[in-house]
Each structure stands twice: as structure tokens, then as C-alpha cells.
Amino acid sequence: MKLLEDRIRRDGKIRENGTILKVDSFLNHQMDVALFNQMGKEFFRLFGGEGVTKLLTVEASGIAVACIAGQYFDVPVIFAKKSKTKNIDGGVYTAPVESFTHGGVYNVMVAKEFLQPGDRVLLIDDFLANGAALEGLISIVAQAGGEVVGAGVCIEKAFQPGGERLREKGFRIEALARISSMSETGIEFC
């Protein structure tokens, strides 16, 4: 999606020897809602024919884009909650997620009442890198007996293994901007 690629080129900041892309001026701290609207519309163009019954994301920075996209799909939007608690009551589906950014493992959880067998779930997130968060969400949908119709992510770091691994497993992963390489001097898209 050229609009997003141009914005990343203009306002993204590359840090830590090309390992970190900061997009907090428009995506995950300050948010450009007009841009989100274009992204939501694009997710609907890509997945609108899939009979999606729920959108599922994970807190916190996936919530905004999922909600804006939800306006086009006209279905409920669920955000999985993060918790470091191991004691979780029986009313939730839960999956462990390894955090590469912050280290350690956290749980994502969704109350059982919000996912049913037969649900056709589109996953939404802002970033795809190692794919750990999406795999957690995929596990949750499977536990509920639902089906993942795919995942729509804003930015994929295609030089990290998550996207490839998920596509090899047969999931349809659509990223609006796929970064093939980045360094202090510039950024390349696939």
C-alpha cells in the first residue's frame, strides 16, 4: 500500500543499528486516524469476501486499526488481553506468547463467550515480525473451534521469519507494507 510505505519512509525512524523501526508518530503512540481509515478500507478490500464474522487483535496497539477496520466489516471486534498471570479462570481461552521486544512470555486471553465454533475470524495487528502474537491468536481461535480466514497486518518485517512461517502453514497473511531490509541509511520494501 503506497500510502503506508510513503508514510513509513517519511516519518519512520530506524534505531538500534537497523533492528528497530519506530512509527510512533502515526501508528502506535500518536495515531493518524485518516491513515487508519485507508488501511481499514484496504483490509476490507482484501478480506471482505471471506464471510468474516469477527475481527480479533491483541492489546494495545492493534486495537485502533482493528476498530477502524471493523467499521467496514460491520462485525464485532475483540481484543485479546495480555496478562502475565498464570492463574486464569476457566472462562477464557489463553495462549502463551513470547515477546521478542520486551523479553519473557505473556499470555493472551479471550473470554470464551466471544468466540464460537463456526466463527470466521480475521486477525488484525500493527506489526508482524516473529509472528508470535499472531500464533497466539491462531491458537485461541482453534481452541474455540473457529476458523482463521487470514491476518491483516499493517507492517511486516519480511526479513524476520514470522510471515514466511505462517504462510507455509497455509495462512493467508496480507501486509500493507512489507519491509525487505532497513538500516540507518534507508528502508526497502518488497
Next chain:
Amino acid sequence: MKLLEDRIRRDGKIRENGTILKVDSFLNHQMDVALFNQMGKEFFRLFGGEGVTKLLTVEASGIAVACIAGQYFDVPVIFAKKSKTKNIDGGVYTAPVESFTHGGVYNVMVAKEFLQPGDRVLLIDDFLANGAALEGLISIVAQAGGEVVGAGVCIEKAFQPGGERLREKGFRIEALARISSMSETGIEFC
């Protein structure tokens, strides 16, 4: 806002002897985006004439309503990040917030680059009870030299002291549903 009051009556669940209101089927876990749109429109009706330059909320459950409202205001939406870290670099404004729900104190923080003197900031959140989160956001806007034009919250527990204390300090606080009392047998609005 009758639409929201009716929804709380229908789908809200009161727990723990009338102290907890669960609205996670439509507001802060599963989200009814069409309802959020009506709430966003109402916040714009209330504050649209105030020359708002930024919307500010706090992760996670404030993000959705702030983003949807942001479409009407057509201004950037910022979410303050929560952190338990005490070591915060110099690039952020930060304020401590006491959590009554989870216990303990966390920090909310906003990167300095996103708030400037002259900004007219509307605070948005899903719940107002003790007012601790809003006071943290008010502190952050003050640190930046901006002005808080008011706060729009979805649900105020008016039997808890936050709203009254903030209004006494001169802040314009608009809640779309103000609960005067609740118990296992029912819920009353102001």
C-alpha cells in the same frame, strides 16, 4: 446517552456485590464499533466547538473509542502508554496513576514530541470512577504546556468521587452514561 444506557442495562453484568460493572461484551473486550461510532459522534457534538487539536487517552481500552471519535474531530489521537518501569528516559512526560482495580501504581507516559504548548487536548476514556487515570493525563498535558478542554468518558460511576473532584477543579467532564447506583438487582442512571 440513551443508546448507551439501554445497552448497559441490557448487556452489563454487575459483580462483586455491586462494585464491578462488566461491559466486556460491547465496550472493553468485545467492542461494538457501531455503538462506538455513535459515542464518537456525541463527543464531537459536545466538544466539537472547543478547537480541539489532539485527543488523548490511555491504553488499552480507551484506544478504541478515542480512535473512532478521532474520525469526527479530524485531529491526531494519542494513547498514553502504561509502564511499571521507573527508569524513563528524558523524552517523555510521565505521571503516576494509582490503580484501584488492579492495585499498585503505574506510570502513564507520552513522548514529548506529541504534545506542545498551545495544544487544546480532549481526554477520552471508557470509564471514570476514582479519576486517577484522567488526573494522570491532566498532569501530562500540563507538563507539556497544553490545555485540557475537557474529558469525554463513556461510563461514569457517579457514586465514586472522581468525576465530582475533577468538576470541582473546573474541568468539563462529560459522561455519556452516569451511573448513580448499581447492585445485583439493577442499575440506576443520574
